[in-house]
Amino acid sequence: MSTVKLPFTEKTLCYLEEHIPELADAAFKQAYWQALAVGSSVLEVENGAIVEVFPDGTSQFVKQIDPATPVTPGQKRFAAL
Template identity: 40%
Template sequence: MTISTKHPLSDEATRELEEQFPALAALATNAAYERAKRSGQTIVLSKNGFIVAELPDGTEQILSQAQPRHKVTPGVRFAIGAKRFPISETD
């Protein structure tokens, strides 16, 4: 993909494209899941608080209880990793 600097996108066009990211990510994730199921792969996922293996024959095997890595409080930021990059000038 070539990036053109002659005709940069407007802020509105960029915002509209960025708003599509979650839906496109969900579509890609679902497509990968379905492809793996069709090809007879065992799929490991989180379901109802457990890590579960979905076997090719359709049965599910609980592998372990899912443990949260971080306790998250809505509205409170926390840094992941060693570096924290500001999101805005006020950060």
């Protein structure tokens, strides 16, 4: 099997990078529904709590969590030392 390497221009790479969030969102949704379809449960965050969602639509509280940390796109965050 041979692979063909395409020359990526800066414009092409920028275009592809701009679409990473929507591709990741689509992949996440597909994995979520696929897990439920095969009978597995999934974890979600609802109102500051982690809940386990089952294929029949029921859910069970797992754990309370801290509020999300808002981050502006492009902002750099550093851990406190």
